[in-house]
Amino acid sequence: xxxxxxxxxxxxxxxxxxxxxxxxxxxxxxxxxxxxxxxxxxxxxxxxxxxxxxxxxxxxxxxxxxxxxxxxxxxxxxxxxxxxxxxxxxxxxxxxxxxxxxxxxxxxxxxxxxxxxxxxxxxxxxxxxxxxxxxxxxxxxxxxxxxxxxxxxxxxxxxxxxxxxxxxxxxxxxxxxxxxxxxxxxxxxxxxxxxxxxxxxxxxxxxxxxxxxxxxxxxxxxxxxxxxxxxxxxxxxxxxxxxxxxxxxxxxxxxxxxxxxxxxxxxxxxxxxxxxxxxxxxxxxxxxxxxxxxxxxxxxxxxxxxxxxxxxxxxxxxxxxxxxxxxxxxxxxxxxxxxxxxxxxxxxxxxxxxxxxxxxxxxxxxxxxxxxxxxxxxxxxxxxxxxxxxxxxxxxxxxxxxxxxxxxxxxxxxxxxxxxxxxxxxxxxxxxxxxxxxxxxxxxxxxxxxxxxxxxxxxxxxxxxxxxxxxxxxxxxxxxxxxxxxxxxxxxxx
Amino acid sequence: xxxxxxxxxxxxxxxxxxxxxxxxxxxxxxxxxxxxxxxxxxxxxxxxxxxxxxxxxxxxxxxxxxxxxxxxxxxxxxxxxxxxxxxxxxxxxxxxxxxxxxxxxxxxxxxxxxxxxxxxxxxxxxxxxxxxxxxxxxxxxxxxxxxxxxxxxxxxxxxxxxxxxxxxxxxxxxxxxxxxxxxxxxxxxxxxxxxxxxxxxxxxxxxxxxxxxxxxxxxxxxxxxxxxxxxxxxxxxxxxxxxxxxxxxxxxxxxxxxxxxxxxxxxxxxxxxxxxxxxxxxxxxxxxxxxxxxxxxxxxxxxxxxxxxxxxxxxxxxxxxxxxxxxxxxxxxxxxxxxxxxxxxxxxxxxxxxxxxxxxxxxxxxxxxxxxxxxxxxxxxxxxxxxxxxxxxxxxxxxxxxxxxxxxxxxxxxxxxxxxxxxxxxxxxxxxxxxxxxxxxxxxxxxxxxxxxxxxxxxxxxxxxxxxxxxxxxxxxx
Numbered sequence: 001x002x003x004x005x006x007x008x009x010x011x012x013x014x015x016x017x018x019x020x021x022x023x024x025x026x027x028x029x030x031x032x033x034x035x036x037x038x039x040x041x042x043x044x045x046x047x048x049x050x051x052x053x054x055x056x057x058x059x060x061x062x063x064x065x066x067x068x069x070x071x072x073x074x075x076x077x078x079x080x081x082x083x084x085x086x087x088x089x090x091x092x093x094x095x096x097x098x099x100x101x102x103x104x105x106x107x108x109x110x111x112x113x114x115x116x117x118x119x120x121x122x123x124x125x126x127x128x129x130x131x132x133x134x135x136x137x138x139x140x141x142x143x144x145x146x147x148x149x150x151x152x153x154x155x156x157x158x159x160x161x162x163x164x165x166x167x168x169x170x171x172x173x174x175x176x177x178x179x180x181x182x183x184x185x186x187x188x189x190x191x192x193x194x195x196x197x198x199x200x201x202x203x204x205x206x207x208x209x210x211x212x213x214x215x216x217x218x219x220x221x222x223x224x225x226x227x228x229x230x231x232x233x234x235x236x237x238x239x240x241x242x243x244x245x246x247x248x249x250x251x252x253x254x255x256x257x258x259x260x261x262x263x264x265x266x267x268x269x270x271x272x273x274x275x276x277x278x279x280x281x282x283x284x285x286x287x288x289x290x291x292x293x294x295x296x297x298x299x300x301x302x303x304x305x306x307x308x309x310x311x312x313x314x315x316x317x318x319x320x321x322x323x324x325x326x327x328x329x330x331x332x333x334x335x336x337x338x339x340x341x342x343x344x345x346x347x348x349x350x351x352x353x354x355x356x357x358x359x360x361x362x363x364x365x366x367x368x369x370x371x372x373x374x375x376x377x378x379x380x381x382x383x384x385x386x387x388x389x390x391x392x393x394x395x396x397x398x399x400x401x402x403x404x405x406x407x408x409x410x411x412x413x414x415x416x417x418x419x420x421x422x423x424x425x426x427x428x429x430x431x432x433x434x435x436x437x438x439x440x441x442x443x444x445x446x447x448x449x450x451x452x453x454x455x456x457x458x459x460x461x462x463x464x465x466x467x468x469x470x471x472x473x474x475x476x477x478x479x480x481x482x483x484x485x486x487x488x489x490x491x492x493x494x
Numbered sequence: 495x496x497x498x499x500x501x502x503x504x505x506x507x508x509x510x511x512x513x514x515x516x517x518x519x520x521x522x523x524x525x526x527x528x529x530x531x532x533x534x535x536x537x538x539x540x541x542x543x544x545x546x547x548x549x550x551x552x553x554x555x556x557x558x559x560x561x562x563x564x565x566x567x568x569x570x571x572x573x574x575x576x577x578x579x580x581x582x583x584x585x586x587x588x589x590x591x592x593x594x595x596x597x598x599x600x601x602x603x604x605x606x607x608x609x610x611x612x613x614x615x616x617x618x619x620x621x622x623x624x625x626x627x628x629x630x631x632x633x634x635x636x637x638x639x640x641x642x643x644x645x646x647x648x649x650x651x652x653x654x655x656x657x658x659x660x661x662x663x664x665x666x667x668x669x670x671x672x673x674x675x676x677x678x679x680x681x682x683x684x685x686x687x688x689x690x691x692x693x694x695x696x697x698x699x700x701x702x703x704x705x706x707x708x709x710x711x712x713x714x715x716x717x718x719x720x721x722x723x724x725x726x727x728x729x730x731x732x733x734x735x736x737x738x739x740x741x742x743x744x745x746x747x748x749x750x751x752x753x754x755x756x757x758x759x760x761x762x763x764x765x766x767x768x769x770x771x772x773x774x775x776x777x778x779x780x781x782x783x784x785x786x787x788x789x790x791x792x793x794x795x796x797x798x799x800x801x802x803x804x805x806x807x808x809x810x811x812x813x814x815x816x817x818x819x820x821x822x823x824x825x826x827x828x829x830x831x832x833x834x835x836x837x838x839x840x841x842x843x844x845x846x847x848x849x850x851x852x853x854x855x856x857x858x859x860x861x862x863x864x865x866x867x868x869x870x871x872x873x874x875x876x877x878x879x880x881x882x883x884x885x886x887x888x889x890x891x892x893x894x895x896x897x898x899x900x901x902x903x904x905x906x907x908x909x910x911x912x913x914x915x916x917x918x919x920x921x922x923x924x925x926x927x928x929x930x931x932x933x934x935x936x937x938x939x940x941x942x943x944x945x946x947x948x949x950x951x952x953x954x955x956x957x958x959x960x961x962x963x964x965x966x967x968x969x970x971x972x
Contacts, residue, residue, distance in 0.1 A: 073961040074817075074968050075891075115861075141878040141957075148872060151917070155925045163925050167917060174877075174913055178906035181887070185894045185902075 007065045007081045010048050010091070011129045014098075017041025018121035026114040035106060038117035042099040042124060049095040049128075052083060053476070061085070061479035063134055063197065077194055081132040085480030086331065089473060090131040090251075090258055093338045096462075097250045098124045100455050101243035104346055107451075108353050109157060109241065116157060120243070123149040127251050131258065136184050136194045143219075143259075144177050146252065150244070158239040165232075165239035172232040176222035183215035187267075200266040200487055213271035216263045224256025226279075226316060227286035230309045237305035238358075242349030245301065249308050250342035254334045257315050261330075265322060266484050269491035272320065279320045280410055286313035287417030295424045300348045300358045303428055304341060307384060310417055311337045317414055318399035321406050322488050327481045328474055329398025335473060336391035336466060340383040343459040347377045350452055351432075354445055360428065365437035370447040374433045376456045381429045383463045385422045391466035506546040506572070507562075507612055513539040514605040521598030528598035533587050536601035540580045540608065547572050547612075560680055563618035563751075567970040570820055571615045571747035574827060578740040579608045581831040581949075585942045586732030589838040589846065595641055595730065603640075604736060607633035611744035618755070620669040620679040623748065627665070627712065631658050634741065638729045650728025657711070657721045665708025671701030684756040694760055702757065706767045709752060712745040715805060716774035719798050723782075726794035731846055734790050735834035738797055743823055746804055750819060753808060754972050761811055768809050769901065776802030776908035783915045789837065789850050792915065793830075796874060799912050800826050806898070806905055807889045813968075814892035820967040822885035825873070825956075829882060832949040833870045836863060839938040847934070850919060855928025860936050864923045866950055873953050875916040876909050881956040 021037050024030055057064055063082035071079045083091065102120060109116050123146065130142035147170050155166035188194055191203050204212060222229045233253075237245045264272050287310045294306035311333065318330025350373060351366070352358055367374040379390070386392035396418055403410045437443060448456065466473060502508055517539065521532035547569055583601055590600060610630025617623035635658065639651020673679055675697045676687045688694070694702065711718040726734045753764050779799025786792040800822075807818040840847040840863070847853070857864040873880030886909060893902045938946065956963070 071960070072964060074964050112857075115857075141883070144878050144883075148877060151920075152924065155921060163921060166925070167914070167921070170917060171910060171914060175907070175910045178910055179903070182890060182894070182899070182902050182906060185887075185891050186899075188891075189894055 005067050006048065006052060007083060007132050008067055010045055010052065010095070011081065011125055011132060013045045013048065014041055014121040014124040014128075018118050018125075021114060021117055021121070024114065026112075031113040034114050034117050035102070038121060039099060039102050041121060042095070042102055045124065045128075046095040046099055049092055053088060053092060056083070056085075056088060056476050058476050059479065061483040066134070068134075075188070075194075076192060077137050078135050079138065080135040080195065081129070081138075082134050083132060085477035086258065086261060086484075087131040088476055089331070089335050090254055091128050093254065093335060094124060094127040094131065094251045096458075097246060097338070097342055100342070100346070100459070101246050103451060103455050104246065104349060105241065105243045108349075109243075112156060115152070119149040119152050120247075123153070123247065127247075127255075130255060134196050136187065136196055136199070139196070140177070140181060140184055143180075143255065144174070146255070147173060150248065150252065153244040153247075154236055154240045157241040157244070160239070161235070162239045165235040168232045169236040172229075173219075173222055176219035176229075179215040180219040183212045186212060196262060196266070200484075204268065206270055209268045209271035210274065213264060213268045213275060216259065216268070217275070220256040220259040220264070221282075222256075223259070224253055224312050224316065225309060226256075226282050226312070227289060227309065228282075230286070230290070233309060234302050234305040237308075237345075238299060238301045242345060242352065245305075245345040245349075246342040249304075249345060250338040253308060253312060254338060257312070257319060257330065257334050260316065260319050261327070261484065265319065265488055269488040272322070272488070273492050276320050276322075279316055280407075283313040283316045283320075284410065284413035284417075286310065286316075287413060288420065291417050291420035291424060295420070295427070298360055300360055300428065300432070301345065303360075303424065304344050304348065307421060307424065308337065308341050310421060311341070311384075313417065314396060314399050314414060317403060317410060318395070321399070321402045322485060323402050323405055324478075324482065324485060325398045326402030326406075327485065328478070329395050329400075329402055331395075331477055331481070332391070332398060332466070332470060332473065333395025336383065336395050336463070339459055339463050339466070340380050340390075340392060343376075343380040343456065343463070344384060346452075346455055346459070347373070347380060350448055350456075351445075355441065360431050362439060363432045363442065364439065365433075365435045366442070366445070367433045368437050369442065369445045372453075373448050376448070376460050377433060378429065379460045379463060381425050383467070385425050386418055389464065389467045391463045391470075393467055394470040504546055506543050506550055507609060507616075509546055510539065510543045510605065510609045510612065513542075514602060514609060517605060518599075518602045521602060524598070529590060529596040529600070530587065532598040533583055533601045536605050537580055537583055539605065540576050540583070543612075544573055544576045544580075547576065560682065561619045561622040562613070562616040563681070563755075564616070565971055567751075567816060567820070567972045568616050568747070570966065570970055571743060571823070572612050574820075574823060575608060575611045575615065575740055575743045578743055578827045578831065579604055579611075579736070581827075581945050582732070582736040582739050582834070584945050585831070585835040585838050586735060588937075588939045588942065589730070589732040592841075592846070593641075593730065597640065600637065600640060603633045603637045607637070607736075608740065611740065614744045615747040615751075617748070617751075618681045620673065620681075623752075624662070624666060624669060627748075628662065630741065630744065631662070634737065637733050637736065638725055640733065641730050644730075646728040647730060650725045653728070654721055654725045661708045661711035661718070664704050664711075668701045668704025668706075668708060671697055671704065675701065681751075681756045685758065688757070689759055694763055699763060702760075702764060703767065705752065706764065706771075709745070709749045710771050713742065713749055713801050713805075714798055715771040715801050716778040716798060719775070719778070722798060723791045723794040726790045727788055731790065731834075732838055734793075735830070735838060738793060738834065739827055739830045742797065742801065743827060746801070746819065746823055749805075750808055750816070751972060754811065754816075758811075765809050765811065768805050772802045772805035772809060773901070773904055774802070775799060775805065776905060777911070780908045780912035780915075783912065784918075786915070787850055788848055790848065792850065792919075793833065796912070796915075797826075797830070799908065800874075802908065803886060803889050803905060806901060807892045809898060809901065810889075810892035810896040812892060812895055814888070814895050816970055816972060817964075817967045818885075818888035818892040820970055821888050821963060824963060824967075825881040825885040825953075828949045828952050829870055829874050832866070832946060832953060833874075835938070835942050835946040835949070836867060836870075836936075839936055839942065841935040841937065842933055844935075850922060852934065853919065853922050854926050856923045856934055858928070859934055863936050866946070867923065868920045869950065869953060871916040871919050875913040877913070879957045881953045884956065884960065 613626035783795035873882035
């Protein structure tokens with residue numbers, strides 16, 4: 001295998017890139033250098049993370065590429081990183097989307113390019129670090145540090161109500177995550193360990209588990225987000241610049257799902273068993289309610305934002321089914337949503353860059369002028385609906401199969417949500433793309449250019465790849481998920 | 495005999511006292527540049543004192559009939575106070591020259607006040623404690639009112655003096671009750687006397703409450719905090735910096751020692767007082783700071799909030815609590831030094847910056863300064879990976895070790911509220927569009943620049959090598 005610290009290199013390469021950019025003086029001429037350095041750094045990170053995938057040992061359910069050294073002398077806090085089947089694709093998703101984000105903001109970020117690229121590179125380091133940590137405190141440090149660059153990205157480069165949105169985003173998610181800090185300290189006090197691997201052995205009494213579970217729930221439910229903690233999301237999405245929305249939808253929401261799998265399922269199985277009905281109820285309400293809300297939106301970005309909440313509802317159902325199909329479905333749905341919603345936001349960005357509005361009514365008949373755009377948009381729209389052959393199908397299908405083992409009411413709720421998702425997405429597509437051009441301003445709108453092709457085509461390919469060869473993604477994660485399910489069942493059988 | 499005198503001279507407090515007089519005379523006889531030279535001498539004297547504290551052997555004389563005590567905790571806080579006062583003298587030098595306040599007495603006042611603080615930290619007797627507090631406060635009263643022709647400065651001095659005298663009176667009354675009921679002024683004797691009883695009698699409880707009120711005033715814990723914003727606002731900025739950085743260190747050490755040495759067996763009695771002070775300070779500090787438009791008032795409320803967190807560690811009253819307090823106090827000092835080093839060098843239209851809204855557009859005209867302010871603010875809000883997070887983290891570890899779950903949850907909630915006003919400063923610098931640019935000037939002297947860079951370095955890089963500070967603070971005994 002690899003005898004150099006690959007994971008650490010992947011984590012800190014973007015940060016090194018950021019340090020280099022820090023010393024490039026910014027003016028009209030050099031801003032292109034800044035963009036190129038950022039792009040090359042993130043591409044390098046992506047290539048390195050591909051090595052992670054190629055060298056990944058499918059037969060090993062626990063962590064691989066582990067690196068561990070002592071950090072604090074006075075308590076068991078280690079710099080401990082590694083990758084298992086669950087975190088592998090989360091890391092790949094982050095490294096894949098960040099270069100696309102940088103490309104997407106190539107021309108439309110005109111002020112403070114340097115700070116923008118710095119924020120994105122710092123964000124990438126923090127995201128990867130979070131998914132790769134095997135130490136809870138390290139996880140927490142990264143989890144909270146995500147807020148800093150995201151706050152700046154929304155606040156500086158966002159839309160009109162950016163200040164409100166950035167504060168809401170920051171304070172809402174901070175409120176959730178500080179409770180997790182208390183839970184982490186309580187865990188440490190009970191076990192004298194901060195290792196995620198170690199804590200998955202179920203060491204807590206039932207009552208302690210309930211409190212810990214609620215504390216973790218507070219942070220992950222806000223992050224993922226679950227109804228009724230989702231209200232920060234539409235604001236943040238609408239006000240964030242395109243690339244900010246992409247990262248927010250593509251990776252940041254997955255932090256919640258990842259946390260649920262790792263902490264709630266992995267460490268607090270008995271409490272999870274107790275709270276499953278709550279989660280299922282909230283998820284079904286989320287799916288149906290936010291789908292209906294999405295139907296009524298007049299802003300494209302807001303519509304996609306609400307659809308994210310609905311899709312994340314499918315993810316939480318899948319996770320808390322705690323069976324093989326459910327968890328695999330949830331993971332696939334997260335990856336798929338990471339690609340599809342990111343791509344949808346990029347598509348919105350394409351027309352927003354040209355027309356500077358996101359009102360649905362403004363558009364119509366784009367297929368007349370932008371045939372290529374209409375095609376890629378359709379692929380992602382169908383991916384979001386969950387058409388067989390696209391990535392969205394695999395996740396939703398597996399979750400529903402898993403849900404049959406649990407309760408048919410959940411199936412009905414989830415299926416109803418999927419139908420609604422087809423309704424609002426197709427309706428959106430019809431209003432924007434089809435028909436004849438009625439608005440004169442759209443008369444000479446240009447089709448997507450090369451840069452936009454470079455961004456959208458890899459996404460389209462991976463959406464279809466994921467739909468046709470799901471095993472490419474399911475095989476590496478299967479054993480890690482099985483391990484979590486086995487631990488969960490042993491704990492609850494006692 | 496001669497040998498003995500040398501030994502006496504090298505006792506840090508005595509050395510500092512003698513050197514302060516030397517500084518006073520030195521300033522008096524200088525014709526030119528008296529202020530600058532005296533400041534430099536004062537910094538030098540303080541540096542020497544740090545060395546003396548560091549290498550101080552446990553000489554019996556220092557205890558002087560156990561008026562003073564000697565421990566690693568005391569030494570740590572003494573060094574912290576000395577470092578804080580060195581930093582604040584250096585960063586305020588240019589400011590004083592800038593507003594043409596060149597009295598050479600200022601550094602001497604700082605020296606005397608620092609001497610008072612060192613005695614406060616070490617005091618082991620009610621009487622020496624009271625005298626040390628008075629020495630410290632008297633110097634600070636004068637310092638607050640030093641800008642004689644300014645009404646606000648005089649007002650802040652008088653306010654500070656009247657309220658300070660009131661609290662000293664209350665403190666003294668509490669001392670007299672404690673003395674009356676235990677028959678001793680010495681901490682160890684009081685502790686020994688009290689160890690024979692299971693309950694405190696009514697007189698002692700009254701004494702304890704009065705002393706707590708007096709001490710709460712000194713650390714500016716809610717509801718005895720009223721003076722803080724006014725004094726911070728009225729005093730010249732550099733004096734405010736000194737107020738924010740140094741006296742808090744001594745007062746915190748004092749309240750820790752008072753609770754944990756003579757009254758250690760009566761945890762239940764004092765902890766409920768501290769518990770209330772802590773919760774009230776955290777929340778009032780967080781909420782009241784939101785509406786401030788004056789940066790000095792904002793920092794005043796922010797320091798009130800920080801005191802709330804340090805008092806959590808006192809309620810925990812275990813080894814982890816002492817460790818947490820020392821780490822938190824260190825981070826508090828570093829962050830305040832950094833923010834005041836910047837504030838004392840920012841000028842808006844030739845006036846030193848006061849209004850938060852004047853920071854608008856700073857990120858364009860001076861990106862490095864605004865980045866530094868943002869980092870300090872995030873660190874104060876306790877966002878990882880900066881040092882402020884670890885201060886709060888250790889406080890919560892200590893609290894949970896004592897099973898103070900509710901208090902910890904309240905603590906983190908207050909930290910979310912306080913994050914709002916720290917973020918507001920970042921928002922003003924980065925998000926608000928400024929119409930007019932280049933109003934803000936940043937001029938900093940070489941020495942302050944070193945202080946600023948060092949403290950920023952510690953704030954950012956603490957996470958990479960935390961063990962140095964943590965091992966020191968883990969070894970402290972009260």
